Amino acid sequence: QQQVKQSPQSLIVQKGGISIINCAYENTAFDYFPWYQQFPGKGPALLIAIRPDVSEKKEGRFTISFNKSAKQFSLHIMDSQPGDSATYFCAASPWGATNKLIFGTGTLLAVQP
């Protein structure tokens, strides 16, 4: 109930390609879904987030697609660049209560030049 399942575990994409990472959840109390980006040796940093009142949110090359009925959400990175190579974590929490985020297991993205 509390888990967030993330796939794939690792992803290799050519420069300019589209990177897609998927997450699924079960707890219907979740209503805040952020994506965090983590570079080696650093802490995670918020990349983009969505709430379930919209099905898509776009910020630059990064887009979250959200399917409330399927309880799934995904991150799309358009025109992927070598500088996007990092580990990406999806997460979920109930909005406003405690901000206790439940994280997925992470996807290691490598963008090849």
Added chain:
Amino acid sequence: NAGVMQNPRHLVRRRGQEARLRCSPMKGHSHVYWYRQLPEEGLKFMVYLQKENIIDESGMPKERFSAEFPKEGPSILRIQQVVRGDSAAYFCASSPPNKAGSNTGELFFGEGSRLTVL
């Protein structure tokens, strides 16, 4: 405006020793969270604190682990009698309260403290 500050960045302990990890939240933030990241795994919630109060410690092991966030000074995560399985990166995060006193969503993470138990 300094971010979340954690120290030490790296800590080596022998089995049975104590580890103390410190976290200073961002200025103006009154909510502190500790997460643990094991190799090849995601971040696991440990504890959520506000000044002088533990709000949620549902992710903390029942024994050997404790956390505090005193009125003055940094938050401390304390691990007593460390074992090899405690080797991990420990991340602190902070967030500001919204006007209603609950959270706004975003967590700001420090760079982590990497504990190695020999």
